[in-house]
Amino acid sequence: MKTHSQASDIFNQDEPRVDWHDESLWFIRQKRDKAAFAIPEWENLRDIASQIKENVLANMDTYLLEFEEKAQQNGIQIHWAADAEEHNQLVLQILQKHGFKKMVKSKSMLTEECHLNPFLEKNGIEVIDTDLGERIVQLRNEPPSHIVLPAIHLKKQDVGDTFHEHLGTEKGASDPQYLTEAARQHLREKFIAADLALTGVNFAIAETGGFVVCTNEGNADMGAHLAKVHIACMGFEKIIPKAENLGVFLRLLARSATGQPVTTYSSHFQKPRAGQEMHVIIVDNGRSTQLGREDFRSSLKCIRCGACMNTCPVYRRSGGHSYHSAVAGPIGIILAPNLDMKKNKDLPFASTLCGSCTNVCPVKINIHEQIWKWRQEVINEGYAGFEKTQGIKLMNTVLSNPKIYRFAGKMGRQTMRFAPFLVNNSLNKWFKNREMPAPPKESFREWYLKNRNNNKNEQ
Amino acid sequence: MSSREKILSNIRQNRPKEEVALPTNIDFENFTDDKVQKFVAVLKSIGGEAVEADVDFIKKDISLYFSKTLKIINLYPNLEIIGEDIAQIKDAHDLALVDLAIIEGRMGVAENGSIWLDETCFGGHRVLPFITQHLIIVLKKENLVENMHKAYKNLKINEIGFGLFLAGPSKTADIEQSLVIGAHGARSLKVYLV
Structure with missing residues (x-):
């Protein structure tokens, strides 16, 4: 596996393309600013959102139990998964119980983290990613390069070539309208044929036992309302105490992510429809460990808007794939070493520590300070490598x-x-x-x- | 120990011990715009369209844009439009052929152009507002609120099985950040404010 700086070297060989990538993301950052500045109480909202999440961290177990109880009363089946392996097994068991072979999936970074798709495919399940960007990268056998914009690293010509090969669009056609229409027709067939729909969870509400899924395309809803079984997968930090808290988070989420006033569809799932089976899988996979790391626990406040990635000078010029982790960019840097410090030892150094990520974060995570602290952890654990360790030792001798x-x-x-x-x-x-x-x-x-x-x- | 017990016990051991009070009753009373104007402007900016209308206007307007030969499902009672009877549709998959759905919205939010719909709006099929090719929503002006905080004060989401804030037609910008209307859900949204 290449380190972030080795992978970035390759990414940087095509300079005009790097400039294009940089500018695309900066454009989204500017849209975010425009949306944020239009709300006079924006900074207040960030403070409140941060406080709600701090309250969640301190009462995580209580809220999860409340959610479980209410959700079960609503007719939702709750499962708990300690790690990625158990999460994947639970999904497979539900599929196998019904003898299902086909499922559609809307965006869920958790399932990327757990490597669910390759696991299910190995077990004979056809998994179709239905978010347009995710479908594009799935057809190309690539992981998403951004948590909100999975195909941001691709040009329309790349998508045109991919669709020509897999969906039979005209050779050389690269008009986004035409390509999106082709994907719409292709995925409608998949929605109609799917037995099971898997979605992520943006917010799970302890007070009501329901959960909210946000999309612009409507793919989560198309899947969930047609399929006989709906599975929603959530990292346990997605819990919030009350429905009224959604007022704060839904005002912040889309504005921070893309500059939209709200996502097109903010769907509140409360009970399964008549005859439908609904499951929620609550996943730990290292989160309870992160909760115990005082310096890093506030990374669990993240609502996955991607604003820190769009603003990051290093992300914009190195591309999401250079981070070799399901979540790239500044937030990925502070989440990944908790899962595997040795594998991700290079990531805390993929930053200029400029602090822009912290400034745009809607829940006020001190991202750049945590990056700096992870550097210290990596060096203290002896993972820094000979060159870096000797360099720092030498600096220490000289400077002291x-x-x-x-x-x-x-x-x-x-x-x-x-x-x-x-x-x-x-x-x-x-x-x-x-x-x-x-x-x-x-x-x-x-x-x-x-x-x-x-x-x-x-x- | 089950995974449930293991996870909960790890959380109890590791969670921060200092309590942070939960902010409650959040609202911002600084909204000075006219709610109707704001709603119309914001919805337009996100690819939808809203017009003030009465029943006669709505009837005429719909007949202008949608031919009678199309497959229409009308759930707004006052329009004398006889479309398909949704009660006869047993399998939601059959809705894939619907060209136009006309439904009644419950509440509109001026700050973001969204409309709250709950499953009583869909004639028994939750997938209706997503699967239809085009969507029309009739909304009472008196049901417009300023912002999302006000919206949630009016909602009792624990009393419904499913509901959503819908803001504009389905869209995507996943190909080179070019906005395309009509990803998987409805290709257009028109709102009549009555």
Whole structure:
């Protein structure tokens, strides 16, 4: 597996395409700003949303039990899964109990996290992703590159080629209207034929035992209302205490995600329809561990809007796939090391720590501070790698010893002046894409020692 | 120990111990726009259309855009439009051929152009407002509220089996961020405010 920086190198080989990717995401960030600035109480709403989620973290067990009780009264079957494996088994068992072979699925980052699709396919189930972006990447055998915009890394020509190959659209056709119509016809057939529909959960409400699923396309509803069985999968942090809290979250979610005032469909599932079976699977998969990490637990407040990704200068220029994790971008950086620190040890370094993610987060997660703290964890656990560890050790020696620091500074300045080729080469990563600065003749300390006396004389 | 017990016990052990009060009764009384104007403007910006109308106008308007030969399901009582009888449709999959559904909305939200619909609006088939090719909603102006906080104050979602806020026609921007109307749900939405 490539590290984030290795994968980014490949992504950056096509410079015009990187610029295009960067600008597409920045455009969405700007739409978010426009929507946010139109609401005078926006900052208040962020504070309130954050407080509601803090309250949830402190009362998680109580709210989950309340949800379970109310949902069961509503006729919903509740299942608990400690990890990805158990979650996948539960889905398979429900399919097998009914002898079902075909299911449709709307967007659920949790099922990406659990690698549900490959598991079910291995067990002979046809899984069709129905969100247009997810269907596109599924046909291409790729994971989504963004939690809200799964195919943001693709150009319309790429989609045209994919649809020509799989859906029989005209060769070379790349008009988004035409391609979307083709997907609509193709997926309508799948909706009609599906035995079971799986959806994610945006919010589960303890007070009512119901849950809310938000989409723009209507694919979650098309699946859930036609299929005989509906399974909704949720990480346990999706719980909120009361229905009235939705007023706060639904005002924030779509505005933060795409700049829309609200998603087209905000569907409130409360009871199964007559003759239908409805299941909710509540998944832990490392979340209860994260809840115990004081520095990182607030990452569980996330409502998956993707605003931090759209604003991130590193995400925009490295692409979602470089993060080798179901959730990419700044929020992915602080979630992934909890699941597997060794595998994701490179991610906390895929950041400039500029703090833009924290500034746009609708539930006020201190994302960039957590990235910085994960760096410390990674180094303390000894995962930083030889180069980085030695570099930091060397820095520590130099920076904590004034004599060595002064000597090193002098050597550096002289090297840059008299032997610039020693730093202006590909071994120096700073030199990549940058010119080295002109070396100053003297250090500030030298200047100060010289000028201190002059100034005194003037007085 | 079952997974349920294991998860709950881990949560109890690991959750933060300091209590944060739950904010309640959230509302912002700073709404100065005219509710009808705001609703019409916002719905337009998200691809839908809303007009103030009376029954005669609605009848004329619908006959202008939708031919009688189309498959229509009308659940708004005052229009004298005889379409298919939804009570005769037993299998929701048969609704795939519906061209136009006319239903009554329960409440509109001015700030985001959305309309609350619950399953009593759908003639017994939850999938109706999604599967129909085109959707018309008749909504009483008096049922417009300012924002989502007000909306939830008026709702008792624990008393219904299914309901939704619907804001405009189905849409996607998954191909190069180009907005396309008509992804999986209705291709158009027109709202008559009466």
